[in-house]
Amino acid sequence: MEPKDCPIVGATRRDLLLAGLAGAGAALIRIRPAAATPDSMKRAIHQVVGEAPVRKGKVTIEVPALVENGNTVALAVEVQSPMTSQDHVKAIHVFNEKNPLPNVISTRLSPRAGRARIATRFRLADTQTIVAVAEMSDGSFWSASADVIVTLQACLESLD
Amino acid sequence: MARPLINVPQKAKRGDIIEIKTLISHIMETGFRHDNVGQPIPRNIITSFVARYNGEEIFSADLHPAIAANPFISFFTLATDSGTIDFEWSGDNGFHETASAKISVE
Numbered sequence: 001m002e003p004k005d006c007p008i009v010g011a012t013r014r015d016l017l018l019a020g021l022a023g024a025g026a027a028l029i030r031i032r033p034a035a036a037t038p039d040s041m042k043r044a045i046h047q048v049v050g051e052a053p054v055r056k057g058k059v060t061i062e063v064p065a066l067v068e069n070g071n072t073v074a075l076a077v078e079v080q081s082p083m084t085s086q087d088h089v090k091a092i093h094v095f096n097e098k099n100p101l102p103n104v105i106s107t108r109l110s111p112r113a114g115r116a117r118i119a120t121r122f123r124l125a126d127t128q129t130i131v132a133v134a135e136m137s138d139g140s141f142w143s144a145s146a147d148v149i150v151t152l153q154a155c156l157e158s159l160d
Numbered sequence: 161m162a163r164p165l166i167n168v169p170q171k172a173k174r175g176d177i178i179e180i181k182t183l184i185s186h187i188m189e190t191g192f193r194h195d196n197v198g199q200p201i202p203r204n205i206i207t208s209f210v211a212r213y214n215g216e217e218i219f220s221a222d223l224h225p226a227i228a229a230n231p232f233i234s235f236f237t238l239a240t241d242s243g244t245i246d247f248e249w250s251g252d253n254g255f256h257e258t259a260s261a262k263i264s265v266e
Binding site for chain 2: 105112120
């Protein structure tokens with residue numbers, strides 16, 4: 001057979017083997033940046049709540065389900081509470097699973113808030129789950145979670 | 161130079177729940193990015209925000225690198241008395257900025 005008819009012209013078996021090895025090597029040394037994991041999010045939540053149980057409910061997260069640009073994502077968290085001096089929200093914390101760090105924001109409120117709602121804009125490095133935890137004046141903790149799909153990731157890109 | 165923008169209603173009825181919106185220009189550099197020669201860019205963020213109504217703290221927040229550039233924070237408060245609401249941001253590299261707004265409560 002003429003070499004011209006060969007599908008990979010001029011390529012020897014050795015060339016192909018070397019190319020394969022180089023490809024495998026490149027895949028192995030691809031460095032993954034440090035990232036928060038669901039475990040590190042659990043640890044961050046544990047630092048806030050300690051051993052207290054965290055119940056689902058009372059908390060509502062408002063965040064878009066599909067985000068085109070993870071660099072700026074609108075976020076609002078509202079907690080059902082009469083906001084009286086006997087029964088109010090003391091703090092609202094927001095956590096994420098896959099940004100480099102698990103914390104997003106921690107806010108402290110008082111009965112003078114009148115309404116337990118906060119809003120901010122945050123970054124999302126990947127498609128992930130957001131968790132909000134509310135600390136009540138009676139010492140109980142309530143939480144909610146929201147899933148967000150991100151198409152353009154934030155935090156880790158280099159400057160060109 | 162960081163420029164704060166704050167939105168507080170000028171007038172309110174006593175006992176009204178009012179929304180306060182704040183925005184401050186700041187790069188909020190995460191510390192996880194690299195420049196074009198591969199050097200890590202050091203973290204430079206605002207780490208804390210406090211709001212005081214006639215001197216009494218009504219709201220505070222700890223910010224993390226996950227907060228987007230030019231941090232926007234909004235919250236609610238009861239209009240109790242006429243007076244001043246003061247805002248304070250502080251962060252890395254000695255960053256410190258203040259702003260205040262007057263409110264008249266009838």
